[in-house]
Amino acid sequence: MPAFFLQHATAGVLALLGLAVPVAIYLWNRRPGRVVQVGSLRWLETGANRRLRSLKPEGLLLLLVRAAIVGLLALALAYPSWQAAAPAPRGQVLLSPDASAEALSSLQPTIDSLRRRGYELRELRPRLPLLSAEAWTARLRATAPDSVLATDDGVPNVWAQVRQAADSFPNRPLVVVAPLLMRNFRGTRPALPANVTWHPVPPSTDSATWLLAAYQPHPDSIVLVLAHGSETAVRVRPLRLRRPLAETILPILPAPTQVTYQPKAGQPRIRVTTGSTTYIVPVQATTPRWWVSYDAAHAPDARVLGAALQAAGSVAPIRPRLTVSTQLPPLTDSLTWLFWLRDAPVPVAWRQRVQQGMRLWQDAPASGASVSTTLPFSSIQPPVRLLRHDTLPLHTSAWALWTDAHGSPALSVQAVGRGLLYHLHTRLAPTWSELADSPELPSQLLPLVLAPPATSTNSLDPRQLDPTQLIGNQLTPSSVVAVSSAQSGPVHDSTPWVVLAAGLLFAVERWLATRRLAQSSASSVPAA
Amino acid sequence: MLTPEHLHALRNLPLAARQAAEGLLHGAHASRRKGAGMEFSQYRPYQPGDDLRRLDWRLAARSDRYYLRESEIDTSLTVHLVLDATASMNHQDDNGLSKLDYARLLCAALAYVATQQGDAVALTVLHPAGLQHLPPRADPRQLPRLYHMLETLRAEGTFPDRSTLAPLTARRQPGLIICLSDLYEEQDEIMRLLTRLRAASGDVLLLHLLARNELEFSFRGAVTFQDLETGRTLQLDADQQRSAWQTHLHEWLRSTATATRRQGFDYYQLSTAEPLDRALREFLRQRTTRMA
Structure with missing residues (x-):
């Protein structure tokens, strides 16, 4: 006005x-x-x-x-x-590339009506390209999209993209049309303005089976880890086979998927082809190396962690070689995991190794605040009490793996280069927490320590996000008003x-x- | 010749009157009628019909010729000053002199001149409260009385009614009537009075006093005009009124002059900014013609 x-x-x-x-x-x-x-x-x-x-x-x-x-x-x-009066903001419809044509057809009346009201169609991709009317009709006619197996970097993070769109189009209504695939929603939910509307569409497939990892514990046998994902969960089962000959087709996945054992340059690997897409799963033959390095103050922690890792490693396809020592690991050692239980900071050389794919575990620094909360691992076991907690803020790119009853993260992970940086916000010592007494600890550690390196097979994960997760903390109306007043029309x-x-x-x-x-x-x- | 405002500034009516009259009388001689009197004038040969009593017997005895001895006759001219002292005479000119001030000076000067000429001077002030009358006398104390009466004079009210004026016209006293007035009358009461005076006394010299700002209408801008006699006020822009005023005024003056002359008055307009000598000369001229 x-x-x-x-x-x-x-x-x-x-x-x-x-x-x-x-x-x-x-x-x-x-x-x-x-x-x-x-x-x-x-x-x-x-x-x-x-x-x-x-x-x-x-x-x-x-x-x-x-x-x-x-x-x-x-x-x-x-x-x-x-x-x-400020020109009426043109709303934006953000179409996820993962949305199937069938799903879009059901939403077509809604989207067409939005377009008639002046909404613009954009693709939910980096730089949010505009979708022309021809492209829109093409999207509607297209058959099921190819299950694009992009690399991890290429898999879009819807949270970040919607946040970016909200920043790019302030005070404009945003309609996000995307399947709620959990793999596309990584990290913590950003604060989004209230004018973001979600239109969840069903994913193209509601279940999938894929080869998660392959191990060669013995020269004459391989262990394939198969994952079967549904909307709610991913079940993983190992499959032990005799080591096949090269170029042998393994009948382990339903047609039309073809699984071929295909060693290359001495490195055994398995090639999985579905239609036009192909992904390679390397067969791990080397023994993983885990090193727990601790100082005097961390002796109780090292004892607990060592035991838990021992227990977890015992069920691994290839039993890792665990070293629990007060020594620093030699730099020449090709570690898979380094558990840094020291007050001293991690040396730069090991930090750089994280960039190359190593995983680093750190716990809380000596200064911590006394808390009284619990960590609910499962509904069967009583929750684990936490007594002390560090006061470090969560890194912006980190996300919580374990969350205590107060909502603050107990274990968070942060991607650094190709590796991962795990941070335990408490300690395993009895003065800090009762984690040492929890029988759940090894089983909780297992998915972490056995998780295969990030591969493109992540994009096959059909698990879906709970729609209630979409409604998170929203920007307060006051900040919205402040933005809108700054965006008023010309004087x-x-x-x-x-x-x-x-x-x-x-x-x-x-x-x-x-x-x-x-x-x-x-x-x-x-x-x- | 001193200007009227200077004379007024003297604040001394006798002195002012003398000052105004002296310059005029200097060198002027009144014409005198020859006839029977005390003072010898000339001899004239006897003509049949002459009064034998005026025959100079001594000369006849000496020269055996008959001559009549002539001497100046005593004049008995009465100058009757009639002064209009109604409120409208308070009209003030730009020089600070009201019409009454001017008339006062003029009356004093005329009285002085007349006295010098041996005339009897009377003064009548037309005042709503009643007539203030100073009867004619030729004695030397008449002038101071007249001056005093003029000095104590105030102009107020409207023109007196007929009953008040009755004593003025009742007595028949020949002489010269000099009337000083602004002629602002409600109907024609002044003219009627003068007509009756003329019938009763003889010549009437009507001196019509006009202020210069009245003649020229020299007022400027927004002015509130107040009628001196009725007290009524009018707010006007003087500049817009000027031409209409002057047109009306000159028409009135012309008609007034015509009317008065038709009545047989000698009518003169006097501006209060003018020196007094014009009026005085006119008086002397009138006197001379009357004496002749």
């Missing part, structure tokens, strides 16, 4: 004092005048009555016109401006129009004044 306001109201108010000038002129003209005593009024009377009658209204009209001129000039000095200066009006009024005033003079001079001529 256009708003009228004055840029320099004080100057205008001061200039309004100029109204005294026409009023003074008017009063001066209407003053009684000096009194002259004459012998007779006989020759004044005829003209006088007429004169006095016509003096009043005309003088008043002139006064009003002059006051209006001064008022307008005062207004011009105050720089009157009006702010145009138009009306001063020239006011000055023009004053000029026109001045012309009217001149005309009135001359007419008045002419009338008075005509009336002073005797009728004779």
